[in-house]
Amino acid sequence: MSRVVIVGAGIGGCIAALAAKDADPSADVHVLAVSPERYRHEPGTIDVLGYVPDQQGPVARPAARIDSLPADHPYNLVGEDDLTRALAYLDDVFADSDRSTYRGTDRNALAPTVTGGVRPTYRYPVTVAAGLVSSQRPMHLVGLDCLTHIDADLVADRLDSVAPFDVTASTVEFPIDATETPPFEAFARALDENNETSDGRPVREALARAVRPALDIESRVGFPPVLGVTQHDEIRRELESQLQAAVFELPVGEPNLPGIRLRERLFDRLDEAGIELTRATVTEVSSTGGSIQSVNVATETEQRSIEGDNFVLATGGVASGGLVGTETEVVEPAFDCPVESPEKHSEWSISAPLGDHWFARAGVDVTSELKPTSRNGPVFENLVAVGGVIGGHNFVEERSRSGVAVVTGYEAGRSAVDW
Known part of the structure; x- marks a missing residue:
C-alpha cells in the first residue's frame, strides 16, 4: 500500500489527493491543511488561461493556446493531452454536487467583475x-x-x-x-x-x-x-x-463566500474518498539517501511525525506562505527547495507597473515530472510540487492560478502512487 503525504490543502493539494486515491483506491493518502483560510482569497471560479503574450484579447480555448506559453511553464511541462485529462477530471470532482455545481465548456466564459x-x-x-x-x-x-x-x-x-x-x-x-x-x-x-x-x-x-x-x-x-x-x-x-x-x-475580495463554498466542496470530497485531513504545519523534514522518510508536524494540540512513501508540496505561492521573501532571496520553507533569484534585489522588478517582473514568475524549478530540482538534480526523489509554489508562470497576467493548481495537482497525485 502506497503512503502519500500532501502538504497543503488548496485546490492543487485537494486535486492531488483525490487523483491519487482515484488511481489507487488502496493508497493511504494524508492531506495536511497548512492554510485552509486561503480559500477566502479564491473567487470560486476556476481560471485556466485567460491571456497569452501574443494576443490582445482573452483566450477562447485555453487548451489550444498553451503553445504560446514559455517552455518551462507548468502547462507545457505537463503537456496538452494531460492538461485536457486533468480538466475533465475536475468536472468529475464537481459532478452530482447539490452545493457547488460548476458549469462551462471547452471555451472560456466572460464574467463581470x-x-x-x-x-x-x-x-x-x-x-x-x-x-x-x-x-x-x-x-x-x-x-x-x-x-x-x-x-x-x-x-x-x-x-x-x-x-x-x-x-x-x-x-x-x-x-x-x-x-x-x-x-x-x-x-x-x-x-x-x-x-x-x-x-x-x-x-x-x-x-x-x-x-x-x-x-x-x-x-x-x-x-x-x-x-x-x-x-x-x-x-x-x-x-x-x-x-x-x-x-x-x-465575486469580491476577502472574505469571499464562493471561495469558502469551494473549500467545503473539496473537503467533503476528501472525506467521501476516505482521505485523512489534518490541520497542521510542517516543522521538520527527515530524509535519507535523497528521499524523504517523514515530516514532523504541529497541530493545535500536539506534535507528531507522519511517514510516507511519496510527498507532494502544495503550499502555494507568496500569498499563502508557500514562498517567503527575505531581504536577499525567496525561500520555500517546508522542504527547503531552492528558488533561483537574481543576485541584485533591484532586479526582482522592472519599471513598468504591469511588466514582466521576476517576482511574478518566482517559484521552485521543477522537472518534467514536477520534481523540485536544483542545479544538481531533484531535491528529493520522492517529492513533487503543484500549483503556485512552482515557478515559470505569471498567474496574475495569465489568469491561470487555479488551472495550474488543478492540472499539476492531477498529474502529481497520479504519479505519487505510481513510483
Whole structure:
C-alpha cells in the first residue's frame, strides 16, 4: 500500500489527493491543511488561461493556446493531452454536487467583475452563471449600503459602457443588522437560516421586497456574494421566484463566500474518498539517501511525525506562505527547495507597473515530472510540487492560478502512487 503525504490543502493539494486515491483506491493518502483560510482569497471560479503574450484579447480555448506559453511553464511541462485529462477530471470532482455545481465548456466564459470589467474564466459555479456577459439580457446590480466593497452604481456604469446590454443599479439596506465587519458571512448565515426581521418577515422575502421597486425590465439581478453558505441554491431560487428574474452573484475580495463554498466542496470530497485531513504545519523534514522518510508536524494540540512513501508540496505561492521573501532571496520553507533569484534585489522588478517582473514568475524549478530540482538534480526523489509554489508562470497576467493548481495537482497525485 502506497503512503502519500500532501502538504497543503488548496485546490492543487485537494486535486492531488483525490487523483491519487482515484488511481489507487488502496493508497493511504494524508492531506495536511497548512492554510485552509486561503480559500477566502479564491473567487470560486476556476481560471485556466485567460491571456497569452501574443494576443490582445482573452483566450477562447485555453487548451489550444498553451503553445504560446514559455517552455518551462507548468502547462507545457505537463503537456496538452494531460492538461485536457486533468480538466475533465475536475468536472468529475464537481459532478452530482447539490452545493457547488460548476458549469462551462471547452471555451472560456466572460464574467463581470466587481470593478465593472469582464474577465475570462473556464469553470464557474451556478451562482455566477446568470451574470455571464455572453448573454444579451438587461442586468440590474444590487448594492448593500453597509458593504463598501461594491459600489453598484459605479460597477453598472462601467459595465454598461462595454457590455452589449443595459446595466442598471440600486443600493438597499440589508434587512438585518450585523456586528461583523465586513458582514458578508453574517448576512449569508441569516439567509441560510431565513431569520425573521424586526417586522416579522423572513429575511429572504424582506430582501426581495427591498430590491423589487428598483426593477424595470431587467431579466437578471446580481447581488454581492452573500446568498448563503450552505443553502445558496435554495436562496437563489427563492429570490428568483419573488423577483421574477434570474439571480446571480458578483465575486469580491476577502472574505469571499464562493471561495469558502469551494473549500467545503473539496473537503467533503476528501472525506467521501476516505482521505485523512489534518490541520497542521510542517516543522521538520527527515530524509535519507535523497528521499524523504517523514515530516514532523504541529497541530493545535500536539506534535507528531507522519511517514510516507511519496510527498507532494502544495503550499502555494507568496500569498499563502508557500514562498517567503527575505531581504536577499525567496525561500520555500517546508522542504527547503531552492528558488533561483537574481543576485541584485533591484532586479526582482522592472519599471513598468504591469511588466514582466521576476517576482511574478518566482517559484521552485521543477522537472518534467514536477520534481523540485536544483542545479544538481531533484531535491528529493520522492517529492513533487503543484500549483503556485512552482515557478515559470505569471498567474496574475495569465489568469491561470487555479488551472495550474488543478492540472499539476492531477498529474502529481497520479504519479505519487505510481513510483
